[in-house]
Amino acid sequence: MEVIGVDRRWWALGALVTSMLVLGFDLTILNVALPAIADDLGASTGEAQWTADAYVVFFAALMLPAGLVGDRFGRRRTLLAGLGIFLAGSVLGALADDVATVIAARAVMGVGGAFVMPLALSVLPTLFTEPAERTKAVGAVSAASALGMPLGPILGGWLLDHYWWGSIFLLNVPMVALGIAACLLLLPESRDPAAPRVDPLATAATVLGLGALVFGVIEAPVRGWGDPLVVGAFALGAAAVAGLVGRERRSVRPMLDPALLSDRAFLLPALTATLVTLVASGLLFTLPLQLQTVLGYDALGTGVRLLPLMLGPVAAAKAVPPLAARFGPYAVMSAGLVVISFAAFLGSRGGPDDGYGFVALWLSVLSLGFGFAIVSAMDTALGSLPTDRAGSGSGLLMTLRQAGAAIGVAVFGSLLASVFAARLDTSRLPEAVAERAEESVVAAHRVAAELGDPALTGAAADAFSRGMSLTLLVCGIAALAAAPAVAALAPARKGTDREAVRRKGTDPAAHPAGPDPADRSGREGRTAVDTPGTDAPQ
Incomplete structure (x- = not known):
């Protein structure tokens, strides 16, 4: 494992803080832009819901497998990949000229965010081995994420008052680029070869189950609760969740521990x-x-x-x-x-x-x-x-x-x-x-x-x-x-x-x-x- 100097460790922490701050922004910054997006692109309420939920669905479903990928194949490498994916989604969102592209951009950002969130914290014990220093580092990264949430609507509101709605995506570009550069130069690599393998079927069931349930709830007011597509979505979501729970119960080292329920x-x-x-x-x-x-x-x-x-x-x-x-x-x-x-x-x-x-x-x-x-x-x-x-x-x-x-x-x-x-x-x-x-x-x-x-x-x-x-x-x-x-x-x-x-x-x-x-x-x-x-x- 690579060891870096004391000063460089705190610079590396600054890179992680920047990354988490961006994620904090993007949890809430879109909310104030929804009326502008709806007005400019003609988005319906359902489409506006998907611009918010596309990010959260992928973020929620992929966070655990993303952490396991980092543990097995390298946390620094995986963190950089997550930042790169998040950056690509931000650029796509800034250039979007229709609702479907905005939703796709948010989904890509959710995938990237799922890799950034767990890995940003998981590299801290490698950087800070002393408990007192590690506690300060964890607090700084956690505070950055929490601080981004209330600042998101304010910063987004200021950008919308001065620029077009795509500026809320463009804001991410320099901050994420800075985080990538700092991670490349300052973060050491670490991994845990004993970490559980990523279960592709369990991951797919998580995405499918959550996505199908959300789709059913969003489409029901438009199509009707008895519409075959809506009923099918709920049935598919329930089946996927049930399959996930059953598979995890049989797993020796599950991603999600059903016994805790x-x-x-x-x-x-x-x-x-x-x-x-x-x-x-x-x-x-x-x-x-x-x-x-x-x-x-x-x-x-x-x-x-x-x-x-x-x-x-x-x-x-x-x-x-x-x-x-x-x-x-x-x-x-x-x-x-x-x-x-x-x-x-x-x-x-x-x-x-x-x-x-x-x-x-x-x-x-x-x-x-x-x-x-x-x-x-x-x-x-x-x-x-x-x-x-x-x-x-x-x-x-x-x-x-x-x-x-x-x-x-x-x-x-x-x-x-x-x-x-x-x-x-x-x-x-x-x-x-x-x-x-x-x-x-x-x-x-x-x-x-x-x-x-x-x-x-x-x-x-x-x-x-x-x-x-x-x-x-x-x-x-x-x-x-x-x-x-x-x-x-x-x-x-x-x-x-x-x-x-x-x-x-x-x-x-x-x-x-x-x-x-x-x-x-x-x-x-x-x-x-x-x-x-x-x-x-x-």
């Missing part, structure tokens, strides 16, 4: 984190449309007004540990879900005439709920893992959350599109024009501008607001139903050293903070340090 101490917080990620990702897809098309803010103003969603997790990071120690982590999770429910019910009472003050109020409350639920859920899930399952467990947790992000965008967008089309009054318009207007709120505004019909603009805003109200109502019901379930099904609190020894398999004092990022038992155990969602506030 029978462990309530892991499953319950993992499902809570997935639910919160689903809700947050869906809102990050729909809220920019409301702020821009209904409330009339520009792209930069929209990005700034999304910041309240990022404040709750910051506050929760400090508040959750003492509260969990006193009342138990499951009580904190339940409380967070109740707060999410209250905020969603409050937001569902809004209308097109409400200003941003009301939106900021329920967004701030919602953010607190997100923070308390997700921080306690992630800490509890990771803390429940024995050392020998740290890798497979954290990998399964990340995959569930990313799948939740993809499904959240699909479900929220489809529900919103259904309500919008049903509520928009187009009876006085010619049939062809009415069909155009019903595609999306952006399309309706475009038709209203062509016809000089302000009444249609007002009707579109009202129909969209009704759709947003229903989606928030569904969120509130889901969170309210989950809160007592989490509290009722919570395992009994175990605070003895004997229990800690049984779970961790060693002296609890030796592992006070959960899985060691440098643990060789699983590459994914290092990726779970930062757990960025597509999505979601952390």
Whole structure:
């Protein structure tokens, strides 16, 4: 293994920080550009959903096999390949002149991102062998990914106010090129020849299952829930997921560890984190449309007004540990879900005439709920893992959350599109024009501008607001139903050293903070340090 000097190590860390910052941007930067893309390219709501979900589907499905590829064939080499793929997708997106090309570009970026995310963290133990230095390095890389999420909408909004929508893709080019150059010059190569082999069938089943389920949810409002293609997509997705679980159960060294799904101490917080990620990702897809098309803010103003969603997790990071120690982590999770429910019910009472003050109020409350639920859920899930399952467990947790992000965008967008089309009054318009207007709120505004019909603009805003109200109502019901379930099904609190020894398999004092990022038992155990969602506030 190549050894590099102290100064060069920190320069190499800078390259990794840059790479993770770009991934953080791209989790959220597209959201503020969706109205501009829809307006310029004539994208329907379903097509806009695919521009967001194409990235997340491939990112979620390929992250685990990508990490295994890096472990077996070289982490530096695989990281460089991921950055190169991401760069190619960014260039394709910047040059795109139709929706299909944008979706393809996002898919390519998702493939690249799946290789970058796990490998960026997995090379840190090679660079920093001292625990104190390694902790600082992991924190820097994790912070870069988390920082990119709130900055994405703001930076994207500024670019859209000054340049065309393709600039949000072009931004990646110099930053990724810098990351590639720095990795080439500064990163040493490392690998783990004992890592499990990549299972092509399991990987294909993951992509096929998640993609088919998302396709069914997105296409159902347009084609109908009974349409053969939609029913077939759901059947295919369910069969692929069932086949994946069956194959992984029979595998000696599975990519995903199905046995963990029978462990309530892991499953319950993992499902809570997935639910919160689903809700947050869906809102990050729909809220920019409301702020821009209904409330009339520009792209930069929209990005700034999304910041309240990022404040709750910051506050929760400090508040959750003492509260969990006193009342138990499951009580904190339940409380967070109740707060999410209250905020969603409050937001569902809004209308097109409400200003941003009301939106900021329920967004701030919602953010607190997100923070308390997700921080306690992630800490509890990771803390429940024995050392020998740290890798497979954290990998399964990340995959569930990313799948939740993809499904959240699909479900929220489809529900919103259904309500919008049903509520928009187009009876006085010619049939062809009415069909155009019903595609999306952006399309309706475009038709209203062509016809000089302000009444249609007002009707579109009202129909969209009704759709947003229903989606928030569904969120509130889901969170309210989950809160007592989490509290009722919570395992009994175990605070003895004997229990800690049984779970961790060693002296609890030796592992006070959960899985060691440098643990060789699983590459994914290092990726779970930062757990960025597509999505979601952390």
